[in-house]
Amino acid sequence: xxxxxxxxxxxxxxxxxxxxxxxxxxxxxxxxxxxxxxxxxxxxxxxxxxxxxxxxxxxxxxxxxxxxxxxxxxxxxxxxxxxxxxxxxxxxxxxxxxxxxxxxxxxxxxxxxxxxxxxxxxxxxxxxxxxxxxxxxxxxxxxxxxxxxxxxxxxxxxxxxxxxxxxxxxxxxxxxxxxxxxxxxxxxxxxxxxxxxxxxxxxxxxxxxxxxxxxxxxxxxx
Amino acid sequence: xxxxxxxxxxxxxxxxxxxxxxxxxxxxxxxxxxxxxxxxxxxxxxxxxxxxxxxxxxxxxxxxxxxxxxxxxxxxxxxxxxxxxxxxxxxxxxxxxxxxxxxxxxxxxxxxxxxxxxxxxxxxxxxxxxxxxxxxxxxxxxxxxxxxxxxxxxxxxxxxxxxxxxxxxxxxxxxxxxxxxxxxxxxxxxxxxxxxxxxxxxxxxxxxxxxxxxxx
Numbered sequence: 001x002x003x004x005x006x007x008x009x010x011x012x013x014x015x016x017x018x019x020x021x022x023x024x025x026x027x028x029x030x031x032x033x034x035x036x037x038x039x040x041x042x043x044x045x046x047x048x049x050x051x052x053x054x055x056x057x058x059x060x061x062x063x064x065x066x067x068x069x070x071x072x073x074x075x076x077x078x079x080x081x082x083x084x085x086x087x088x089x090x091x092x093x094x095x096x097x098x099x100x101x102x103x104x105x106x107x108x109x110x111x112x113x114x115x116x117x118x119x120x121x122x123x124x125x126x127x128x129x130x131x132x133x134x135x136x137x138x139x140x141x142x143x144x145x146x147x148x149x150x151x152x153x154x155x156x157x158x159x160x161x162x163x164x165x166x167x168x169x170x171x172x173x174x175x176x177x178x179x180x181x182x183x184x185x186x187x188x189x190x191x192x193x194x195x196x197x198x199x200x201x202x203x204x205x206x207x208x209x210x211x212x213x214x215x216x217x218x219x220x221x222x
Numbered sequence: 223x224x225x226x227x228x229x230x231x232x233x234x235x236x237x238x239x240x241x242x243x244x245x246x247x248x249x250x251x252x253x254x255x256x257x258x259x260x261x262x263x264x265x266x267x268x269x270x271x272x273x274x275x276x277x278x279x280x281x282x283x284x285x286x287x288x289x290x291x292x293x294x295x296x297x298x299x300x301x302x303x304x305x306x307x308x309x310x311x312x313x314x315x316x317x318x319x320x321x322x323x324x325x326x327x328x329x330x331x332x333x334x335x336x337x338x339x340x341x342x343x344x345x346x347x348x349x350x351x352x353x354x355x356x357x358x359x360x361x362x363x364x365x366x367x368x369x370x371x372x373x374x375x376x377x378x379x380x381x382x383x384x385x386x387x388x389x390x391x392x393x394x395x396x397x398x399x400x401x402x403x404x405x406x407x408x409x410x411x412x413x414x415x416x417x418x419x420x421x422x423x424x425x426x427x428x429x430x431x432x433x434x435x436x437x438x
Contacts, residue, residue: 010306011280013413014313020271021317087318088335089327156315158335 027083030151034079037147038174045181054181063112068180070105071173074098078170082148085163086155095162098169109192130194137198140175145206149213157214164210168203258326266321280309287333294337307336310410383433391426394419
């Protein structure tokens with residue numbers, strides 16, 4: 001039988017160092033904080049481009065609207081999961097939460113490619129235009145990912161790589177949602193491939209770099 | 223602020239306790255609560271700076287950490303290492319505990335992580351030890367048996383020499399030399415300053431050198 005008092009000295013030392021702490025805010029609240037920044041960017045883009053072209057595209061080709069909705073829901077779900085995984089004791093199975101909206105996003109985008117007609121107020125993107133989509137998604141994902149990592153700095157993600165992947169997915173999906181505001185191209189295989197490539201790059205880069213950035217929170221106390 | 227009754231029982235003030243603010247149904251007397259809810263209430267009070275509640279919740283957590291570590295497959299003689307690592311982690315990330323959620327689930331997740339870290343560390347050590355054995359096998363010595371007994375004797379001498387050290391110096395060798403802890407970790411465990419640990423280690427090594435080389 002182990003001596004129950006063997007750890008008393010450490011407990012005394014930790015008690016002596018105790019100071020009041022500011023509790024981590026709940027994941028939904030921190031998700032709202034991040035989403036408010038995304039919403040501010042969306043408002044700025046809407047002010048610049050107007051909402052009429054986007055609404056005309058959605059009215060003419062509802063699959064584009066469904067794809068946009070899927071991207072928005074994916075961003076919300078992945079951001080919440082990233083914050084939830086930063087709290088020890090939360091179920092890792094929550095990481096599946098963004099799957100359903102992501103399927104809607106991917107499925108509606110893919111179905112759009114099968115249409116035999118071009119959606120109103122759009123044209124099929126040329127290769128350089130599809131390249132612009134790549135830069136747009138990556139360009140917006142970098143600051144949005146950085147913001148999420150900053151918001152997670154006090155958290156304790158016990159699975160830093162999975163958390164970083166969720167950070168990447170949330171940022172990429174939010175960037176794709178923002179792109180929808182000014183995306184005057186119809187769904188097409190080249191454009192969809194560029195979007196998929198951009199999301200993969202953002203998620204992969206976050207997994208590689210973000211995992212390391214988030215890991216200090218779970219390393220041994222030093 | 224949570225307070226103590228005359229009998230020393232912790233009573234949380236319902237007006238200021240974060241636990242009470244989350245769930246007003248929680249009774250003020252922890253003695254009537256389940257052990258888990260009592261730990262949750264203590265941790266909530268500890269987050270507000272209540273040292274007595276903190277020490278109680280840490281002491282109460284030891285058995286749970288040991289159980290989690292055992293489930294993860296940690297060997298019996300390494301359980302206390304996992305307990306200490308987990309207690310240090312709890313101290314560092316105590317702000318991530320949400321009193322409206324299970325304290326045991328929060329603690330178990332941290333303990334499981336520290337147990338896996340410990341298993342990985344001992345796995346790496348075992349790997350290095352296998353390497354040493356192979357190296358010995360590849361370079362056979364005619365006096366294998368006698369050199370082995372020599373080594374065993376040297377190890378006995380070293381252990382005896384360490385045991386004879388003054389307590390402070392022995393502690394420094396055990397924590398920094400044998401357990402390979404960082405100065406900060408050893409400081410947290412022993413309650414000594416990092417400066418004192420460094421001085422003690424230096425003196426201990428000097429004394430051991432003198433004892434072993436002097437005895438040759």
